[in-house]
Amino acid sequence: MIIAPVLIGLAWLLGLRSILSDAAPDALASGFRGGVGTFLTALAVTVAWVVGYLTFFAGGKWLQARASGNTRIQDGARRPSLVYGAVTLVAVVCAVILQPHLLWWGIVFAPLTLIAVSEIRRGTPRSFIAGAAETVASAFLIPVLASVGVGSATPVVDGVTFTRSLFTTDVIEALPKEVWVTLLWLALYQVGTVLYVKTMIRKKGDRAWWIGSVAFHVAALAITVLTVTSDHLGLLSWFLAVMVLGWAAWRAYAVPKDATSAEPSTEWTPKKVGIAEIPVVVGITLACLLAAGLYDGPLVLFIH
Template sequence: MAMRMNPWVPNQHGAWPMVAIPPLVGLFWCLKIWDAVSPADRGEGMHGTAGMVLTFLAVTVAWVVGYLAFFAGGILMRARNAAMRGRAVAPTLLYGAVAGLAAVLALILQPHLLWWAFVFLPLIAIAVYETWRGTPRSLASGVATTAASVFIVPVAATIGLGASNPVSGGVTWTSNLFTPKVVEALPSAVWVSFLWLLLYTVGTIFYVKTMIRKKGDPGWLAASQVFHLAALIIVVATVGVRYVHWAAWIVAVAVFAVALWRSRAVPASAAKGTPWPPKKVGVREMPLHAGVAVAAVMAALFYDGPLILFIG
């Protein structure tokens, strides 16, 4: 199968929503937080709006091109012949270099982003290790890559904070570099958006396995349904988080209720003989993925709570 792959163009179409949606949700949080920062506390130039825009673009490029590098690198690690390995070297190096340069630019503009290395490095290490050992579609790899993608939301939100005077002046390469205060300043509603996206995307790992690689496996089917039920309960419980808008919460609950229903109904229809090829499974997920993204964006747009930030 590897011989038919083009290492320059990923063929994992289901991964693209997980690549694209978190930066989009993060952009809304970034702008919302920047708008909430007092004008007196906003930076100027590369320490203000211009720097914020450039940093967000750099982080987005690092993430998207980093995914391309990971895909090509996966082919390079798994290739069983020299020809395929040779084809994968160039995209791995080029994509890796572009992603690395974009990450360095983001760190130069907002050094506080280096704090997120504590989150991303272990997740990326797990995904790379699972690919190296020949199990790129394992549950561990799926959860690690999914979590890494969703963490782009709080990362982008801290970019909005990074353009404020307290952060741009208080977090440099020689002062407070690993301070957690920038992360602690994120509104709890940001983490609710993160949680909704994380629960949904991890749920798709279980669901898709019950439809393709683990089709007909009663253990995986039970695990999928239990996870979706637990996810719905957790989402319902987020109603108690302050400043999470009721409309966003209703959309999220509706999405997870439908996801729970389809975690049982669709595998049941497949068991009765209804054809569910991988492409059909992926297409039918698009409305739900869009729905949870809309809920997360609404949480950002309708957020009207306080923003407290102190770096000292």
């Protein structure tokens, strides 16, 4: 949830800048408005994301301890919350100064973060709602980083980067449809995994949750199959995504059923459940990376 969207987003960032460079050698500016600015912005966004997760984790422990009156945990979580929070704030400010259009993404991340924090305050940090909000926010890092690559191109400089018109959607509208397809693949997999893990641990043996998990995975697979209609999507990446979501659907059905049977084939501990997910998350990440690497469509900038 932390690393996969960073890798995919950076792959799109590099790919889109490469296309811009090939299509119009003079399209990319230099210095802080070009390569240097792109690198620093991508670094700031990545730091904000990774350290922001640490802030959320430590802050969540602090909120829970405060609600329960546990002063020992509260004292232990206060310092990391403040330190991580300060680093995250600095990284966000640096990214926005370099490319102000990134402010638009607050429209997505603010409500998702609010939902997750609200669940923590309610004492249900591991609820499905909290998990879904966190994983969807994770997937949205892909277009954020992709827009960094487009955001420092010369055609964009006067209208977006270093501008007083902070809330412009031009750069975001310029992102190819295939960027959103990879966001969809990752989000479907991750939200489905939240459901699957529920049926293996906290909701183990709950038939309603199991049926809901299987139904979601089947729908996710069907949606992934339909993404083949995207104009410039590499068929290899699409095929791999379908295979991964297909496998995820099968394991959502079969593994909880085996785990709750009279004679399970293996003892499904939380550790084993986590280890078994490693090849699946690697597979969906690889599918998204291939989509970025094999993208051959035109990059149309709706910017004047």
